[in-house]
Amino acid sequence: MSLPELSPKELTRYARQLGPGVLTLEGQSRLKDSTALVTRVGGMGGPAALALVMGGVGRVIIAHGGDLISPDLNRQVLGCEAVLDQPRAPHFADYLRSMNHFVEVEAIDHEPDDDEALDLARRCDVVLSCPPGFEERLRLNRAAVLAGVPLIDAAQWGMSGTLIAIDPGRTACLRCVYPHDPEFEELFPVVGAISAAVGALAALEAIKILSQTGKPMFGRLWMIDGHQGRTSMVELTRDPNCPCCGSPPPAT
C-alpha cells in the first residue's frame, strides 16, 4: 500500500525533523499514515500526545474521563487554569488540534473498558498506556497483546518513572513483568518534570516504531530514577506461561 504524500506546508512544518539523525521522508509519511492511542492524557499521556501531534502522527486518539482539577495542573500540560472544573477530554483535544491542523485528534471522554480497549487497539498502530493504576495498564496490555499492536507502558511515581516497550508475541508483556498486581497509591506523589520526561520518551519510542526509524526499546524496561539521578535498563524476560501472552494463545 502506498504511503500518503506530504504537502509543501507539511514539509515546512516538519523541516526540523527531516534529515540525518531524525526522520526520512518515508518515515514522516509513515507517521502521517499511522494511528496512535494515548490513554490517559494526564501527566505522562498529555506530553506524549502533544509530542505525537507535533511530530505529525496522522491520527491520535486520546481517552480521559472526568474534570480537570487544580492538583492536575502540576503536570497535566494539556490543561490550563481557564478550563478548571471542566471535562478534560474535549479541551485537551482542542488544544492538541490547535498545535497541528495536519493531524486528526479523536477524543473519548472516559477510560475504555475491556471491550472498548480492544476495539481501540485494533484501530491503532501503537498504544501508549499512561494511566495511573495497574488495573488500567494491565487492561491496555491485554488489549495490545490480543490485537497484536505494540504497546508503550509509561509509569511515574515521585521523581521516578519507567518505560516498557512491548512487541506482543515476541517480547515480555506487562503481565510477564508484574505477575501479581502491585500496590497502587491513589494519591500518588509526582513532580511534573518526571511526568513530562517519561511521556515525551514514550512518544519518542512510538515515533520510532511508527516511522521505522532507530532502534525501539522492545523488550526492555527503562527506569529513570530522578530522585537519585541514575537510570537502569533491564532486558525483560518473557514468561512462557504468562496468562496474558504465553502459549497457547489466551482466550478472548
Place this chain on the structure above:
Amino acid sequence: MKIRLVISGRSYDAAENLPDELSLPDGCSLDEALQAVAQLMAEGRPLPESCLLAVSGTHLGTLGQHREHALADGDELVFISPVAGG
C-alpha cells in the same frame, strides 16, 4: 566478591541506608544475596514482593517470584519497586 546495589522506584528511600556495594562470599546465590540485603533494610520497611529483580541488566522476576541465579564479582543487583501514577 563484591556486587553493586541499585534500588529505584517507590522504595528509593530504602537505598539511602544501604551501601552502594555489598561484600558476599564467592559463589553466593541470588537468594543468599537477597537475605543479606533484607538484613540491612530498616526494620518494618521491607522491599515489596512485587519488586522487579535484575542482575547486570537481566530480568529474573520479582522479589516474591524469581529464577535462581549465581552471582559473580562485579554484578549489579537491581531492585525496581513498581511505580504507578498518571
